[in-house]
Amino acid sequence: MSADQERLIAELVEKGLAGEMDEINAIEDRVLRGKVKAALAKAKRAAKAAAPKEEKLVEESPTDAPPSENPHQKFGKMIEDKFPGSLAAGLNDTHIQLKPNNWFEIAKWLKSEPTLHFDSLQCHTGMDVGENMLEARYNLHSMTHDHYIEIRIAVSRDNAKIPSTEQIWRIGDWFERETYDMLGIHFEGHRDHRRMLLPEDWEGYPLRKDYEVQETYHGIVVPKVKEGWE
Amino acid sequence: MGMLENKFQDNVVVAKLDKLIGWARSTSPWYFQFGLACCAIEMMATAASRHDLERLGMMPRSSPRQADVMIVAGTVTMKMALRVKKLYEQMANPKYVIAMGSCATSGGPYWQHGYHVLKGVDIVVPVDVYVPGCPPRPEALIEGLLKLQEKILDERPLTRKMA
Numbered sequence: 001m002s003a004d005q006e007r008l009i010a011e012l013v014e015k016g017l018a019g020e021m022d023e024i025n026a027i028e029d030r031v032l033r034g035k036v037k038a039a040l041a042k043a044k045r046a047a048k049a050a051a052p053k054e055e056k057l058v059e060e061s062p063t064d065a066p067p068s069e070n071p072h073q074k075f076g077k078m079i080e081d082k083f084p085g086s087l088a089a090g091l092n093d094t095h096i097q098l099k100p101n102n103w104f105e106i107a108k109w110l111k112s113e114p115t116l117h118f119d120s121l122q123c124h125t126g127m128d129v130g131e132n133m134l135e136a137r138y139n140l141h142s143m144t145h146d147h148y149i150e151i152r153i154a155v156s157r158d159n160a161k162i163p164s165t166e167q168i169w170r171i172g173d174w175f176e177r178e179t180y181d182m183l184g185i186h187f188e189g190h191r192d193h194r195r196m197l198l199p200e201d202w203e204g205y206p207l208r209k210d211y212e213v214q215e216t217y218h219g220i221v222v223p224k225v226k227e228g229w230e
Numbered sequence: 231m232g233m234l235e236n237k238f239q240d241n242v243v244v245a246k247l248d249k250l251i252g253w254a255r256s257t258s259p260w261y262f263q264f265g266l267a268c269c270a271i272e273m274m275a276t277a278a279s280r281h282d283l284e285r286l287g288m289m290p291r292s293s294p295r296q297a298d299v300m301i302v303a304g305t306v307t308m309k310m311a312l313r314v315k316k317l318y319e320q321m322a323n324p325k326y327v328i329a330m331g332s333c334a335t336s337g338g339p340y341w342q343h344g345y346h347v348l349k350g351v352d353i354v355v356p357v358d359v360y361v362p363g364c365p366p367r368p369e370a371l372i373e374g375l376l377k378l379q380e381k382i383l384d385e386r387p388l389t390r391k392m393a
Contacts, residue, residue, distance in 0.1 A: 198346065199309040206345060213345040217308045220353060222345065 009036050016040040017047070071147050072096050075116065079106060088154065095137075095150040103153060104163035104189065110140065111168055117142045118149070121169035126179035128209045132157050134183050138165070155185065157208075164190035182207040248388040255298070255324065256382035258287040259375070262297035262321070266304025269331040269365040273303045276368035286375060294320040299378065300355075301371075305333040305340065306348040318355040326358045326382070327351070328374055335360045 012024050013036065024040070027033040076091040079098070083106055089097035098106065110118045118140040127135045138151040153162055164187035166172045176187040177196040184205035187193060194200065203214045213222055234244050245253075261283075265273060277283045277290060291297040294317045306314055318327065329351050332338035337349035351357060358381060361374035 197309075199312075202308075218312055220308065220311055220348065222308065 005032070008032075009039050012036045013039045013043050017043055071149050075149050078116070079110075082106075082109060095152050097152050097154070100153050100155055100162045102163075104165065104168075107163075107165045107168050115145075117144045119143050121165070121171050121175070122148075124172055124175035124179065126183040126185055126207070128183060128207060129154065130209065134160050134185050134208075136162055136179060136185055157184075160185045161188050162186070163188050164193075166190050181205070184208065248386045251387050252383050252385050255385075255387075256379040258289075259299045259326065259378065259382065260289045260291045260297050261299040261301050261328075262294055262317070263290045263292050264301055264303060264317075266302070266306060266310065267331075267333060269303035269333070272365045272368055272371060273301060273330065276371045281368040281372060283372075283375070286372070286379070288375065294318075295322060297321055298324065299326045299328060299375075301328045301330050302334040302351045302355075302357075303330045303365075305338065306351050306354075307346050308348060309346070311348040311351075311354050314351060315354045324382075324385075324387070326378055327355050328359045328361060328371075328378060329357045330361045330371060330374070331366055332362060332364045335362065338364060 009032075012027075016024055016036070017040070024033065024036050027036065070093045072093055072095060073091050076087065076096045079096065080087050080091075083102055086099055086102055086106060087097065088099045110116050120141045120143060121138060122141045123137075123139040125137050127137065129135045133154050133156055135152055135154045138153075139148065140151065141148050155162060160183075162185055164172070164176055166176055166187065167189070173190075173192065174196060176190055177192070177194060179185050180187060180190075180193065181196040181198055182205060195202065198206070199217075202217070204211050216222060238244070265271075275281065277288075283289075288299075294300075298321075300318060300321065302314065318325070329335045333340065333347070334351045335357075337344060337347050340347035341349055348354065359374045359378045361370055363370050366374075
């Protein structure tokens with residue numbers, strides 16, 4: 001290959017990189033045109049390989065990115081905006097404390113709102129938090145956005161009623177039955193509201209702090225906890 | 231056998247009917263598949279090829295009507311206690327019960343604080359053999375079954391019991 005030809009190829013490649021392909025396509029010598037095109041492809045590949053590296057370097061350089069917002073703060077505020085007065089306590093970083101009255105609507109919205117899309121109830125459990133209060137806790141996760149929140153709903157023992165979310169998250173069916181079985185929180189609207197583990201005619205709710213074991217069950221004596229043995 | 235001795239051909243065995251029935255019963259105690267907790271795993275291991283309960287003439291049955299022995303393998307909860315009793319009542323006589331593992335014998339780890347656990351299956355059904363262990367090894371269960379066989383062999387079903 002002569003020096004002239006080489007110079008010509010280099011010029012044409014530069015033009016090609018700039019987007020002017022007409023001159024290259026107009027070359028009548030097929031061999032030369034092929035050589036130019038090959039050189040152009042090579043140059044483009046080299047440019048492509050070099051370009052993202054530079055971008056990455058820019059990305060990796062220490063920039064003052066704003067700290068990611070805590071989901072409980074962010075979504076708690078969204079819930080408060082959408083359903084005013086539904087928060088039972090101030091926002092914090094660990095959970096969202098809600099009132100029970102419009103929980104069903106909030107839950108429906110949490111699942112259907114495209115920016116939240118909490119499609120999975122990962123865990124639902126209950127707790128006796130003392131001071132005459134029982135609490136139900138929901139751990140929600142969104143498969144699409146991959147974010148989690150924890151919702152807590154506290155109710156008093158005298159009026160332990162929470163709307164059931166069993167029809168929103170079907171997994172909640174057995175979860176809520178278990179919470180009812182162990183703590184006696186009634187889930188209103190549950191379509192199969194029975195005890196989960198204990199027999200139907202069992203008295204009391206074992207995970208309440210003031211639970212007293214019944215004396216007999218169908219004539220079988222239920223032994224009380226023996227004191228003084230450690 | 232005095233009088234009858236050497237009166238028959240070689241392949242005839244003469245025995246007391248009482249003893250014969252005891253022998254027949256003791257060598258084919260079909261047990262009732264009844265897994266309630268981790269003991270059931272050991273019971274399965276006992277029945278499987280390594281320990282092979284069938285060489286003792288034992289065979290798992292899934293219906294109480296066909297079973298002779300009920301192996302209560304595992305924790306009996308209050309809810310289950312009523313069902314255990316009902317299943318025992320559905321078994322045909324003669325029937326035997328083996329309480330396998332510490333839960334079935336005494337409540338096991340739940341003997342103090344398990345409000346929902348029956349403290350020993352002998353509260354609801356009569357138990358013939360207790361097998362200790364948590365859970366018992368297959369060898370222990372086999373020993374329990376051999377003890378049960380001894381017990382059945384010693385029975386005299388046709389002899390009138392003295393008042």
